[in-house]
Amino acid sequence: MSFILHGLGVSTGIAIGRAMLMSHATLEVSHLTLAPRLVDKEIARFDAAVAAVKQELVQMREHAEHAPAELGAFIDIHTMFLEDNELVGKPREIIRERRCNAEWALVQQMEHLVGQFEEFDDPYLRERRFDVIQVVERVIKELLGHPGRASLKAGKQTKEESLIVVAHDLSPADTIAFKDHRFASFITDVGGATSHTAILARSMAIPAVLGLENARALIRDGEQLIVDGLRGVVIVNPDARVLDEYRLRAEQIELERTKLRQLRSASTQTIDGVEIALHANIELPGDVPDALDDGAEGIGLFRTEFLFLNRGDMPDEQEQFEAYKKVVKGMAGRPVTIRTFDLGADKDLKPEATAGDRVKTNPALGRRAIRLSLAEPKMFQTQLRAILRASRFGPIKLLIPMLAHAHEIDQTLAAVEQAKSSLRGEKIAFDEHIQIGGMIEIPAAALAVGIFLRRLDFLSIGTNDLIQYTLAIDRSDEQVAALYDPLHPAVLMLLAHTISSAEKAGVPVSVCGEMAGDPKLTRLLLGMGLRIFSMHPSQILKVKSRVLKSELAELAPNVRKMLRLDEPARLREALEKLNA
Ligand code: PEP
Ligand code: MG
Numbered sequence: 001m002s003f004i005l006h007g008l009g010v011s012t013g014i015a016i017g018r019a020m021l022m023s024h025a026t027l028e029v030s031h032l033t034l035a036p037r038l039v040d041k042e043i044a045r046f047d048a049a050v051a052a053v054k055q056e057l058v059q060m061r062e063h064a065e066h067a068p069a070e071l072g073a074f075i076d077i078h079t080m081f082l083e084d085n086e087l088v089g090k091p092r093e094i095i096r097e098r099r100c101n102a103e104w105a106l107v108q109q110m111e112h113l114v115g116q117f118e119e120f121d122d123p124y125l126r127e128r129r130f131d132v133i134q135v136v137e138r139v140i141k142e143l144l145g146h147p148g149r150a151s152l153k154a155g156k157q158t159k160e161e162s163l164i165v166v167a168h169d170l171s172p173a174d175t176i177a178f179k180d181h182r183f184a185s186f187i188t189d190v191g192g193a194t195s196h197t198a199i200l201a202r203s204m205a206i207p208a209v210l211g212l213e214n215a216r217a218l219i220r221d222g223e224q225l226i227v228d229g230l231r232g233v234v235i236v237n238p239d240a241r242v243l244d245e246y247r248l249r250a251e252q253i254e255l256e257r258t259k260l261r262q263l264r265s266a267s268t269q270t271i272d273g274v275e276i277a278l279h280a281n282i283e284l285p286g287d288v289p290d291a292l293d294d295g296a297e298g299i300g301l302f303r304t305e306f307l308f309l310n311r312g313d314m315p316d317e318q319e320q321f322e323a324y325k326k327v328v329k330g331m332a333g334r335p336v337t338i339r340t341f342d343l344g345a346d347k348d349l350k351p352e353a354t355a356g357d358r359v360k361t362n363p364a365l366g367r368r369a370i371r372l373s374l375a376e377p378k379m380f381q382t383q384l385r386a387i388l389r390a391s392r393f394g395p396i397k398l399l400i401p402m403l404a405h406a407h408e409i410d411q412t413l414a415a416v417e418q419a420k421s422s423l424r425g426e427k428i429a430f431d432e433h434i435q436i437g438g439m440i441e442i443p444a445a446a447l448a449v450g451i452f453l454r455r456l457d458f459l460s461i462g463t464n465d466l467i468q469y470t471l472a473i474d475r476s477d478e479q480v481a482a483l484y485d486p487l488h489p490a491v492l493m494l495l496a497h498t499i500s501s502a503e504k505a506g507v508p509v510s511v512c513g514e515m516a517g518d519p520k521l522t523r524l525l526l527g528m529g530l531r532i533f534s535m536h537p538s539q540i541l542k543v544k545s546r547v548l549k550s551e552l553a554e555l556a557p558n559v560r561k562m563l564r565l566d567e568p569a570r571l572r573e574a575l576e577k578l579n580a
Helices: 024-028 036-063 069-082 085-098 102-118 123-144 172-180 196-203 240-261 285-293 317-330 355-360 370-375 377-393 406-425 443-447 450-455 463-471 478-483 489-505 519-528 537-548 552-563 568-579
Strands: 003-006 008-011 014-022 163-167 185-188 208-210 224-228 233-236 277-282 299-303 336-339 396-400 435-440 458-461 509-511 532-535
Touching: 008 196, 014 240, 036 069, 036 085, 036 102, 036 123, 069 085, 069 123, 085 102, 085 123, 102 123, 163 224, 172 196, 185 224, 196 208, 196 537, 208 224, 224 240, 240 537, 277 285, 277 537, 285 317, 285 537, 299 317, 299 532, 317 336, 317 377, 370 377, 370 406, 377 396, 377 406, 396 406, 406 435, 406 450, 435 443, 435 450, 443 463, 443 489, 450 489, 458 489, 463 489, 489 509, 489 519, 489 552, 489 568, 519 537, 519 552, 519 568, 532 537, 552 568
Parallel strands: 014 163, 163 185, 185 208, 277 299, 277 532, 299 336, 336 396, 396 435, 435 458, 458 509, 509 532
Antiparallel strands: 003 233, 008 208, 014 224, 224 233
């Protein structure tokens, strides 16, 4: 049966392929046949894992006394499942009778139970299958003795290029693992448009739709899917006519891409001859070739935390140094802006952190980014020394995320000084004049930008967080995604104020949030005075094409007028005119 699902289109393009359902539990386990003498031991291992998870739930229950009632109910249901013979008794039998390893036995029984829950008419009971999956995931993680990640393995017969990953939720750590694969697309039930999961989809230039709510439950493995990343639509089992239409559209998109590629070697200038710098945002050293291929004139944002998301420990100085050196050497003399770790919030070092863990407290307002680095001086020194050492191999700039206070900047500068002096003591060469910049992504920083301009060499505006904090919208929550509005007058005021203040102070300023890579906003930002844009490599040529057709002398007064409007409808109208 053909049906359509609607969600948030977070990365444009069209993918046509077969569904590959992903769940941490089912994909992660190995299928082993045990020697008969190991069966008792395996059952004991299974029992111990169940007991450990039960204990974990008891502790959660104790801590959840003052938590919302839903959390308590959720813990109770999980505990109940762990006491149910269907979930814990049956796997024991499977281990004994079929000599399966514990993980495999448990997953087989889980699939059986999920199938039964799917048959219920009552929606509440049907939903409980997700609880079964979650409980099983907990036990499997315990069994594996390490916080596992979903392994992504396509069946041998299927080419990855024709597979569309269907998941309930993908953490940034899951998504970063996609970089080693060539999946056609991915779709999820949850996630906001500027969540890091969405950002990674755009950086890989594959279509993606998030926030579909029930895709993981409704779609079956192997079903044919069309993902329309522009409209945020997923068509399941399309008929021949719809397929033809989308194939045609996919060809047109490819044609436009080929046309854009002709702009690669053109210099980026407005009609009135003003040079604009288009830089790339990267997550891994392996992204450098794409950045160069798309004509990036530098790296405007290297999100270093992604180097480490999939491992659960911190890399040492040498390993970090090698990674930074690889990027700077790869960029062959072009500037490379390395941002210190922005860990915390949805980017958790501990891969076992689930979506639930991430929202337990208020992590986006918590100890993330520079706050975490300053609280962990050893970790910070290791990173600063590694970046400084790499600065010998090319022009590196140091970028600090999430600054709000003058004392944070002062402490950071002192930490850089400390790293420099330790390197001097060891006679290790580095760039003594390395530039240090700050991200403007907290409204307080944008409003009191003078604090930054007086202390730092450059600024970079992180519009993703700036919008999140200005409008009080969790960027990874699909339920408030519709309220995430880059054109909100308050956002535009903060942007315009930051850009013009930096210009007056003679301090270079860039935008490295998603707004910089949206060609619909290129003229608006140019008119505000922005001259440095940093975005995913895949957006560079689209933005370049807008720049080449823009005339600043005409844009600037129009944008000034536009910024006086504070009525959203009129603002949108004015933007349309600007882009006409
Ligand atoms: C931003 O907040 O706009 C930004 C570029 O940083 P990140 O998306 O990594 O938080
Ligand atoms: Mg940010």
